[in-house]
């Protein structure tokens with residue numbers, strides 16, 4: 001499979017497929033479905049940045065501009081790469097619902113595309129020399145049991161000095177459907193104590209740690225305990241100000257009016273088998289979403305693009 005992917009989609013000295021089971025943190029691969037012989041990872045290195053993308057989950061694992069000594073994304077050392085399990089870290093794709101299913105608690109949290117293998121639609125070099133990758137996923141009889149709609153998802157990724165991630169939802173059925181979703185980015189930080197998220201001052205949020213109470217943000221967001229919030233009517237630019245590593249990461253969103261900020265803090269993190277006990281100090285999730293009241297209706301034959309641009 002890796003061989004075929006490289007034959008069709010590799011770009012010389014810029015993009016290649018490697019086998020995650022042997023070449024990318026193989027100790028984290030726990031089990032794979034029998035018919036999948038390997039776990040393909042796209043490795044990108046161009047004049048602007050390095051990145052890694054897993055076809056399992058359509059999941060960006062790493063993005064490090066050449067100007068940076070540390071990856072902008074956090075990926076847990078303890079992540080378990082296993083069929084049916086979501087990868088902890090990077091940019092999970094939550095779709096077609098964010099969080100628990102609104103009616104059926106037995107359905108998977110954050111939808112069902114985090115643990116499916118995406119296919120490669122195209123790879124290309126842009127005129128500027130950035131690398132563009134498009135991944136694709138469509139409905140199957142199995143997904144229609146979970147969500148009875150016909151759809152196509154395209155994950156449109158550009159690796160340059162900025163990482164651009166566009167998640168395009170197309171309705172291929174005969175009726176409109178409504179989605180919530182997230183590009184659930186785990187940002188790596190020097191230490192959570194030195195982090196302030198800027199751009200959310202004077203916005204309202206739903207506090208999931210306080211039974212969904214509606215609250216008002218005053219000033220930058222500092223994280224000193226468990227935080228799980230859906231901010232509504234957010235501006236298109238947020239900044240993660242990291243005083244420990246003296247860097248600011250910008251997050252620019254389109255097709256979204258909400259953002260989720262999440263850190264599980266110590267007690268909850270200790271219960272996650274795929275996080276080590278002190279990992280909560282090393283990341284903050286600032287997620288580009290359509291969540292809470294920010295729901296998107298997609299009509300037959302039309303599409304919606306959720307976009308997040310990340311740069312330092």
Ligand SMILES: O=P(O)(O)OC[C@H]1O[C@H](O)[C@H](O)[C@@H](O)[C@@H]1O
Nearest residue numbers: 086099109110228260261262285
């Ligand atoms: O553990 P996961 O299913 O990946 O979810 C991780 C977190 O994602 C989001 O940030 C939600 O707001 C949280 O409530 C959830 O705990």
